[in-house]
Amino acid sequence: DQQVKQNSPSLSVQEGRISILNCDYTNSMFDYFLWYKKYPAEGPTFLISISSIKDKNEDGRFTVFLNKSAKHLSLHIVPSQPGDSAVYFCAASADTGRRALTFGSGTRLQVQP
Amino acid sequence: NAGVTQTPKFQVLKTGQSMTLQCAQDMNHEYMSWYRQDPGMGLRLIHYSVGAGITDQGEVPNGYNVSRSTTEDFPLRLLSAAPSQTSVYFCASSYRGIYGYTFGSGTRLTVV
Numbered sequence: 097d098q099q100v101k102q103n104s105p106s107l108s109v110q111e112g113r114i115s116i117l118n119c120d121y122t123n124s125m126f127d128y129f130l131w132y133k134k135y136p137a138e139g140p141t142f143l144i145s146i147s148s149i150k151d152k153n154e155d156g157r158f159t160v161f162l163n164k165s166a167k168h169l170s171l172h173i174v175p176s177q178p179g180d181s182a183v184y185f186c187a188a189s190a191d192t193g194r195r196a197l198t199f200g201s202g203t204r205l206q207v208q209p
Numbered sequence: 210n211a212g213v214t215q216t217p218k219f220q221v222l223k224t225g226q227s228m229t230l231q232c233a234q235d236m237n238h239e240y241m242s243w244y245r246q247d248p249g250m251g252l253r254l255i256h257y258s259v260g261a262g263i264t265d266q267g268e269v270p271n272g273y274n275v276s277r278s279t280t281e282d283f284p285l286r287l288l289s290a291a292p293s294q295t296s297v298y299f300c301a302s303s304y305r306g307i308y309g310y311t312f313g314s315g316t317r318l319t320v321v
Contacts, residue, residue: 100251130309139213139299139312140252185251193306195259196242196267199251 099123100188102200110208115173117203119186122167126188130197131160131171134183143184144171176207211235215300215313222290222320230285230316232300240303241283242310245269245296252299258283290320 101120109115117131127148132140146153146160146169153160159172173180186200216231234241242257244267254267258277272294274286283302287294297317301310 102251105249128306132309132312137314139301139314142309142311145309187252189306191306193259195240195265195306196254196257197252197310198254198268199244201249201251 097122098201099126100186100198100200102184102186102203104203105201106204106206108206108208109176111178112175115171115176115180115205115207117171117173117184117186117205119169119171119200120167121169121188123188123190123198124167125190126198128189129160129162129169130187130189131158132185132187132199133180134185134202140185173205176205178207178209181205181207213300213302213311213313215298215316217316218314219317220319222287222318224290224292224320226290228287228290230287230298230300230318232283232285232313233281234283234300234302234311235281236302236304236311237280238302238304238311239280240306240310241277242267242301243273243275243283243285244299244301246299246315247296255285255298287318292320294318295320 130145131143134140183202187197243255244252256275258264300313303310
């Protein structure tokens with residue numbers, strides 16, 4: 097049973113518009129959430145994270161929102177650029193030591209020029 | 210600064226063969242872990258370590274062995290390869306889980 101779910105396998109947006117990637121989780125013990133970006137033939141690259149004590153975290157064009165009551169988080173990319181085209185993974189940790197991560201299945205984002 | 214280095218990048222094994230996937234990091238990270246990525250399933254945790262001499266099982270540990278004799282190295286051993294172990298394997302490291310994990314570029318393993 098997947099504890100972290102990314103229900104949209106793919107998303108296509110126009111350059112300059114907003115990309116919104118969604119993630120749902122079932123384990124109420126998760127208290128730390130991360131987004132990773134992955135290009136083909138490369139390892140995932142850390143993008144942004146958020147602790148459960150916050151509901152928003154920003155880093156440049158990337159913002160992560162956390163809705164604990166809905167067990168939902170989202171990644172907003174504004175404005176979207178063609179170089180953002182990649183697979184995005186949501187991950188979570190239920191461990192105060194953050195020793196291991198549980199990943200979603202990923203969403204492939206394509207930004208059209 | 211090399212980060213996380215995985216070798217080999219590609220490997221083909223016959224069923225029943227054994228091999229070791231190598232992982233090394235030069236960032237003095239305490240935490241290291243192994244994941245496998247399969248289509249439509251994201252990354253699943255195989256084994257992880259929080260320091261030299263300490264390892265623990267993840268979500269899918271069967272058929273794999275690990276040890277951590279130094280901070281830098283965390284090899285993953287396949288004891289008797291099976292076609293179900295065909296996957297892309299990623300090693301990752303982190304400074305105590307803070308600032309996320311740094312991943313290697315992966316090993317693509319095919320078992321025939």
